[in-house]
Amino acid sequence: NAGVTQTPKFRILKIGQSMTLQCTQDMNHNYMYWYRQDPGMGLKLIYYSVGAGITDKGEVPNGYNVSRSTTEDFPLRLELAAPSQTSVYFCASSLGLAFYEQYFGPGTRLTVT
């Protein structure tokens, strides 16, 4: 199992550009999450999904969109990139809620200039 994979690993965007961060998991997990980690801070939830076709907002959803058409994939879309979106983005998945372990991808470092 590859676990949770994310692409790209690094990206530099200009202000106003758009991009999609890809996330794929091969563990057949229903639950998937997107977090962002700002320098010197813990992770904050952007969006999450409890299954294909079902998504919901987390703490910091503004400026982002998600979709979940399959169990495996959970892409994060950035529209009109802003410098405030410079961060490291982590995708995670879990078999269930609550006590179940969340498995994290390696992260995508995004810089918006």
Place this chain on the structure above:
Amino acid sequence: AQTVTQSQPEMSVQEAETVTLSCTYDTSESDYYLFWYKQPPSRQMILVIRQEAYKQQNATENRFSVNFQKAAKSFSLKISDSQLGDAAMYFCAYRMIQGGKLIFGQGTELSVKP
């Protein structure tokens, strides 16, 4: 709203010694889950240990153990026999009983001196 606070931005320990990382949290819930994650320079988030709030017994995983004080809303991590590979950022996290999202503290950077 739930919050998690780690008051030690940096900690240092001598190899083979013991170190304790502090975490406090605020919640009005009676049942929840608590986690410690390790983030080495590779950025990979790795689960170290987890605790169910309704269990009084402190969780242990090999050299890692917690001191869970529910009334004080405290959840510290003890690392025994510290190894160079333990050097990393450590995050404390909270999760509601039926919750999906993890709420993270700000992190504590642990360095291990040989």
